[in-house]
Amino acid sequence: MSVFWIAWKSIKHRGFASVLTILSMMLGVMLVVCVLTIHGVVERSFSNNGEVGYDVLIGAKGGDLDLALNSVYYLSKPVETIPYEYYLACKDQEFRQKEFMRSLHVRAHRSRAMMDEVLRANMELAELGGPVSLANELTFDADESQTLEATGMFEDGVFYRRSYVAKAIPILLGDYFDDYRVVATVPEFFDDRVFGQEDEPSEADDGTIIETDSDEELEKVSFDFADGQSFEAFSKENGFMECVLGWRVAKETKTKVGDTIQITHGVPASKGGDDALHEQLFKVVGILARRNQPEDRVAFVNMDGFFLMNDHQNKLMTEEQEEAEFEEKGDAAFANQFDSQLVPLPLEQRRVSAILTFSTLVGGVNCYAPSIRRQVNKGTLEQTTDWSDFPPPRLQKAASAIFPIAEISKLFVSIVTPIQTVLLVLTFMICVVSGISILVSIYNSMSDRRQEIAVMRALGANRGNIMTIILVESSMLAIFGLALGWLAGHALIAASSPYVDAYAGVSVGFMDFASPIGRYVNLSPESLLSWLPNFSAEFYLLPAIMFLAIAAGMIPAIVAYRTDVGQNLGK
């Protein structure tokens, strides 16, 4: 093909200028590819976690966004804790009674005097499981039983009683394993979370019930294990001290099932966490399969074990009270300090960072979620325990409830959307600059090329041939720049994959493309662009750059077209 041959020779002849033009185009395209893909990564990072499986998040007051960032993304500085009562409010009578009795037992266990005074009724604590194996034969008398019942711990929690909550999972934050967040939680955290709109069976005309396949309607968040399994609430082998590691945590720290880990109190290892190491060790019993979600970067530990660690027990006395007691009783003052790894922390010493609340679905609709949120935020949560160290007003005002999906959406709109706009403007400018670079390069060469063009005309080339040669030349420069830029952009993305993965929890590879075009333009049926297939934006933008480059090549092509042969041939 003579035209390509001639154009290619011309590009080669102007080697340095051509390389600079291609380089400028390449950098532009590389930037566009990176910008679009990074936007896609941010978007995916958000949307990956948009399906959290729970609909209400109860946590400390002080910033809904912080609460969402902490609890959904495990980012930002940990928020304050909230009383354990909020968790108990979501639980049934059996759980509450068991927890309470276990707590009483613990008190009794660590204080024989307390046991003698409070617990005298007959109660078979062996039924309570776990640490109850340590139980003595404890009994309550009738009066004491009445007192205990008045605590409200022998009935369903308020949210459970009203059927608001189907499931609640507490989480605690604040510690680190290496540089990764530690999340203390319960084994139910790893259960499948099935949610979404469920089809109701419908009745046919003949009265038969038609069951619809609801699988497609339901969303499911599940936790697969690459190795091992979830930790148990209490294991005979490791007590409460078991943990599960996210994929990345295990990979980066080279930890495997059977190893033990030591976590730091409130400080990542890279920021001096070694000085704040907890004494207790957790045994790794499971490693999660890769999820490309924040859970990959988290070490999950048993909440009961977490409670028992140094500095995690909620002090019952102020420092002044402790000092006074120490002066009065000496070392005996610390008899209440809790140090056994086999006995859980009493309820009044417990706090949680947040509660992932799964509201009860009615006909597939989470209609109770607003009620939970309203009651928590308005402080109308009934105090159900009189043993708490939180006086009622404080308890009622300690927490706030948010809809995590709404917060994520708000975050997306407030952060990602403006970034998206800036990136789009940037991308547009890059495209224009890329086109102009081709225009400038070829146009500048035109004064040197007039004689060449005249000679080619004298050899029989017509104006159309000359214009085609210039257009093919600009197209070839654009294609080289485009191809190299695309490759460089994707290579850069692939090269930055470990960093993106580490920071955003999103895995990106060489063949990861930008978000679909529908993210940037309106493809709704009413839109003029509704016919456009929703492919990656790259598939539209890169040809657009190509078109722009060719359009830029039109100007020198027209100059070439209008070159006067006679005047430029000279002698």
Place this chain on the structure above:
Amino acid sequence: MLEITNLKKSFRQPNGEIVEILDVPQYSVANGEQAVLVGASGGGKTTLLHIIAGITVADQGKVIVAGSDISKFSESGRDRVRSMNIGYVFQTFNLLPAFSALENVELGMAFSGSIFSNSKRNPKRAKQLLDQVGLSHRMHSKPSTMSVGEQQRVAVARALANRPKLLLADEPTANVDPANQQQIVDLIQNCCREENIAMVMVTHSVEVSKQFSRVDELNDINHLMQKA
């Protein structure tokens, strides 16, 4: 091969004044004939060649090249006639610096067909022509590395590449030394003879013109010169 009748050409000066350059009532060259036009500089020799080649349009008159009256043709028609029937040798060679000697010769064939097709490019013929002009050892050399004489020989080979019926040579020896001058003249003469190509050579060199049987004075052809 070439027949010019009542050709007139004038140019408009930048100050608006119209200057008549050519008034050629009759001029013709037969098939395979080698004609030399001699005359002083500024006599309209190059303009006449440009009109014959279809690069410039005459104000009036007929210019018949290989049986086609190109004065009636559109620009693209003239381009087509030029690409298929005319070879052009320039005084300053006008080799394209991006192309090697071989590629410059191939370029002479490139425009006689579709530029999206390689069918007209014939490396074998290009090599043969370069061999014919004694440059088989410089096929892949760029013009910038070649001597003036070598460049003009490449230009001659390029002008012959599309197997023209008419070769136009515009002072082809003006920029070469006497030794190369003779070589170039011999080359053009021999090539045209071998391929039965008609030739019109413009020169002001008496030494060159002496070597051709037909030599026309531009003053005799161009009536404007006679009037002057």
